[in-house]
Amino acid sequence: MTTGPANDLLVVDRLSVAYNRGAPALHGISFAIPQGSITGLIGTNGAGKTTTLQAIAGLMRGDAARIVGGGIRFKGRDIQRQRPHNVAQLGIALVPEQRKIFGSLTVADNLRASGTGGGRRLVDIDTLYGLFPALRLRRTVAAGHLSGGERQILAIAMALLGNPDLLMIDEMTLGLSPAMCVQLAGVIRDLRDRFGLTILIVEQNAAVALDLVDCVHVIEHGSIVRSGDAQALKADRRFRDVYLGIDPTDASALYAPGSKPQRPLSAEPVMLSVRGLSIRYGGVTAVNDVSIEVRRGDFLGIIGPNGAGKTSLLNAVTGLVPVHAGAVVFEEQDITRMPLRQRVHQGIARTYQGAELFLSLSVLDNLMIGRHHRMRSGPLSNAAFIAGTLTEEISHRRRTEEVIELLQLESVRHTPAGMLPFAIQKIVGLGRALCTEPRLLLLDEIASGLTHEEKLLLARHLVRINEALGITIMWVEHDVRMVCDLATRVVALHYGRHVAEGPPDKVLASAAVQQSFFGATLVGPTSGESC
């Protein structure tokens, strides 16, 4: 494939990448991206999708990983030995998985700081505001105060200002609400049609990817196992099972086979009560007078478009942000002003949208840190490693291993957390939260970035955590179908306000949710899966 057709913008030829410390590698993958096309890479977590993008962007030059074979040609020129900034200058832009933005600058300044000085511009900032109205709305806000989804839009906008010929987006719809997904897919199509941009996306949501792309490559264990156009893949049985699930129109109880237990929770005592909560950052009111009650054993789903205040709500419960007004009451104790460190003792644990693991430590050490507040040994007995320390270490190690077994993390036990794919990092984050033995578990977009098959597995874990371990769950997620299948109750937020609450189906059907979550067009609950 060294002399590909003249209209191929990028040719990846038998590319092999090796990691020094046992993480996934690429085993000679080859594909070509024609000028002006949209190509998708799909695959399970750890398959090598991100590695492929990083190799193209010139990021495989460090100590941790390197290109060991094959080549990458861009506009007919070998680029596998180029440095990242050279690759960018040649016209390849990468929007990485964990969006890199300048948190202390405003959105407008972030955009001004991006891109090349002069010359031809693919798009200017005003066009971008037209493409992404959400950015115009937030343009004077510090980017660090944006919600996860808004950051993603900003990162993509910044990449576009770099004037690329090839735009690569890792996990394009990660953390985006259904309405935002549809909008972004439209923008991507627009960029191709109007500006002739060539686009390569990594997308976990196969349904979105298949609607958008011209050609899909499925990567598993570092090799391309299927390639073809969207129609061909939709017809492929195995592909459907792993990435699409059963017929998307059939939304009945997918994640919890059988019927979801409709336990009467009204009899249970209230565990967490959020009363008239308001949170403000800078000029933004993230949460505005929200009241929510969570009963013991509840499995509460929280949905809402990007920037609705979902994460801020979790932050208030865990004590990461100061509360402007209102109160957080946990087990009849006012914890509104309780220091962060003490809440874990109350039995509150959470996962983060950005995983937030201790990246240089192994998975095992990350989980053992979850045991910290239940351990008693001090520095002196640790230094001597006398019997007490050893016994304690071993007994807590055993509890940690139970979590490793529950979440099936055995194979990565000794891997540094920073080497893991992002979605697996979030599962490790779930494990770390479980290791604290919480009574209330707060989950922040734990399922985003997982393939359909991985979501099924996660769903089983979550049901088990809720029912067998009896842990109350408060869960922020964009996959509405998954939330509706698993949660017993759903709360919808919109621009920091509480707009609907009740059983999943009723909330989903309410006009307010239809408006805010799926956009103005009326979309049935089942189509929520498409994003």
Add this chain to the structure above:
Amino acid sequence: MIPVGLDGYRQDYRLLSSVRQGVAIVLIAAVVAWLPGVVSAQTLEILNRAAIAAIGAIGLNLLTGTCGLISIGHAGFLALGGMVAAILSQFPWLPFPAILACSAIAGGVVGIGVGLPALRLRGLYLVLSTLAFYYLFLYGVRVWQSHLSSVVALTGLSLPAPDLGIVQITSGRAWFYLLGAALAGVSLISLNLLRSRTGRAWLAIRDHELVAASMGIHAPYFKLVAFTISSAIAGFAGALLAYYNGTFSADFYTIELSIIYFAMIIIGGLGSIFGAILGALFVTAIPPLITAAVTTVGVPSAWQVAYVIPMEVVLYGLLIVLVLLFWPGGLIALWRRAHESLRTWPLGRAL
């Protein structure tokens, strides 16, 4: 071997996990014990100084490499330990181990005080506050020294050879065994800290302090503990250094000494005990090697004093930059890579 289910991961906490490792340790110990008999007096001097430096470097590494707190006042703690040893050695009835312990305790207690600002300050501001401690303390030592007597003001206090009751530590060889044992003890204590609750708390604070707090880790407490232990080890090393030098004088503890210790842990590899030892050996061996090289080439001694010796600190700076650029993990990373390729040879390349 006990089945894992019954044993409950006990084997994961063994220091030596296999017979092979045990044999290797015994062999290494034998080689170390045999070394002083074969190497020259100069080499033995380098090894002894490297051992003292390694103890100090391990202390600094716990603070900077493990807990992520940068201190430039390490020379101050070495001076403190040396000063306590110099004063207490004037009382012949005090046993040598007790004096060492007092130096360590003094280091630890002062360390708490120096660590207090660390609860509020980070990064550059913390560096400045430890620098302020260094200058304040050394100023105090100089004033104190000048009030003792005119001779002491110039040459410093002299310390007797350590007396262990059965033996007097006078020869380089005796020092070698004493320092080897001290280094092994300090290494073991540090290793124990790193593989248990305290060490994990330090690493968590270094990697992500906010999330560490949300896991219930009392960051201020563990930062103070890091300062205390690090300074106690520095005080201990300082006492050994003063005894080894046979004299204590404020002039010895320059700010360059702090930087040299910093160089050791960066060149050796941040956060690793063995890395600190390698770094200490490497950094200690450089000046004698340069002197030897310069003498061989035949540079006039006046030039040596004027140009070559002042260049040493420049060389450390250069080395730090080179290590950060080309071997981000330090010597220990090189060592691990070599070990890995040896272990997987001849298939390592192919994998």
